[in-house]
Amino acid sequence: MKTVFITVVAMAITIVFGYDEIFDKVDVDKIINDDSLFTGYIDCMLEKGPCTLEHSEEFKKLLPEVIATACAKCSPIQRQHVRKTVKALSEKKPDDFKIFRSRFDPKGEYEAAFTAFLVGTD
Numbered sequence: 201m202k203t204v205f206i207t208v209v210a211m212a213i214t215i216v217f218g219y220d221e222i223f224d225k226v227d228v229d230k231i232i233n234d235d236s237l238f239t240g241y242i243d244c245m246l247e248k249g250p251c252t253l254e255h256s257e258e259f260k261k262l263l264p265e266v267i268a269t270a271c272a273k274c275s276p277i278q279r280q281h282v283r284k285t286v287k288a289l290s291e292k293k294p295d296d297f298k299i300f301r302s303r304f305d306p307k308g309e310y311e312a313a314f315t316a317f318l319v320g321t322d
Contacts, residue, residue: 219262224277226255232288242289242296246303267304270317283318 231237243249244256251257271279290297305311 218273218275219278221275223255223258223281224275226281228281228284232285232292235292238288238292242293242300246296246299264304267310267314270310270313276322279317279320279322283320286318 244251
């Protein structure tokens, strides 16, 4: 019983204070440098394709919060991953980037904080 309680508390702390460390281990460079793979993830996020790639469904669920909070719950490596991915999206797929912005921030209410996060260096 004590083990179950500790496990539940640990999960709750992760949910409240940060995202699962499994996302730290995602090879973002591999994804970005493989056009087919990158397109698969972007299509999932934009509901243009299925979310069958590793962690794609989880990323899709977390994305609105990541944008709304400027990655406040992200670990340092997750922050780097988000910055790198958004930069690649804007450079490699500008049309999808426009769709991404209109879908996840249609009123532009998160744009200033999220942009400040993107140009940050922490």
